[in-house]
Amino acid sequence: MYTLAEENYLKTIFHLEQEYGKEVSTNAIAENMQTKASSVTDMVQKLADKGLLSYRKYKGARLSEEGTVAAIKIVRKHRLWEVFLVEKLNFHWDEVHHIAEQLEHVRSEELTNRLDKFLDFPDYDPHGDPIPDKNGNIKSAEKRLLSELDKGNNGILVGVRETSKEFLQFLDKRSIAIGSKIKVLGREFFDGSMVIQVKKEQFFISKKIAENLYIQI
Amino acid sequence: MYTLAEENYLKTIFHLEQEYGKEVSTNAIAENMQTKASSVTDMVQKLADKGLLSYRKYKGARLSEEGTVAAIKIVRKHRLWEVFLVEKLNFHWDEVHHIAEQLEHVRSEELTNRLDKFLDFPDYDPHGDPIPDKNGNIKSAEKRLLSELDKGNNGILVGVRETSKEFLQFLDKRSIAIGSKIKVLGREFFDGSMVIQVKKEQFFISKKIAENLYIQI
């Protein structure tokens, strides 16, 4: 149906739309995909010609219905494979992303749906991201960034925004995991750093860390 | 490491070498890959430059040690994924080949080895083909084509040479499967056709069918 490159663009644009809620700029796509702006312009024009997105020069791109459907299918596959890798093959949550980046492009609706069933229809992937169902519906749970919580607030860690090895290993080292109860003991307004409590332990964390943890109150 | 196209050429050349035991011709590769001879020449020259095979103009190609190792890795992945699809996702043996053609290109030695373990280190794939182990060793069981057996001989079906949907469904319809005990009741020397017995049933089969069934005496 779509080429590998096209699928990767669709997925990236989808994520950027979700994150910023507006038309996605050429540079934002380029940065995310580690490519050059000129390459992005080319591809975005091609995808527009194919009706997968609307594009206005200098203004940015926005996925069409068809483009969104295609992107969600890729995201669904990515997250299902991540669950498979962690649940069945005992991979660690910091190792699965780049393998799933390959598996997400395997074309077979039947495969995807059987995998879904084999995994017992999981709602979330190992990083707490929701898995679209076979019709493309995505469960959107209420969640906020830890960085937005005030002193005294507490909640459960339900997801991570970053999925790099470095960040996930940082959390592991401190036994912070999906499901952990986190309480904000202090918050520094100067730099956004925090002191949090997880179980019996207290940690000092920078704003950058707090901005990558999703909490459900 | 290698591109998708390179991997597919390596795999095809490997299979053709196995089948004919000599240098593989340009046309044989082209036919197998549904491409043109001129494309094959280009690629074979490229692979020769990279040291993955030796190639003499007009004479054909033969995989080098490095090329063989690479090809076996792909074959290993292909067959392991086929086992996964049949054993874990309940696919039928006639549906898995073209999905495995995609999965075989996923790059991660760790993934392959964990999948192997998850499947309990299978020796054969759903079509009876041996699965190379992590070091590239392939179990080669004694087996012969049914077409080579004489009247009165019998053995166990241990593999199929063809893996097309049409052929596998032909076998299904007659409840002929890996493990079936097959006895040759008659053999026509004019056209190579046979009458065989499987369980209580007798079938008339053409030479073409008999040439695609591997029997262990």
Add this chain to the structure above:
DNA sequence: AAATATTTTTAGTTTAATCTAAAAATTACA
């Protein structure tokens, strides 16, 4: 051993996806 047929290679194009460098448009700010 010629003539003919087949196989294989070469030469020249095409398409997808990338890049660099330069031009054009937009945005920021003095």
Add this chain to the structure above:
DNA sequence: TGTAATTTTTAGATTAAACTAAAAATATTT
């Protein structure tokens, strides 16, 4: 509001992998 900085697009080139058509080598027949 005009100039400078930034972003984006265009123009032109490159690479991988395919193709067609024609040339060259090899194999098969008379």
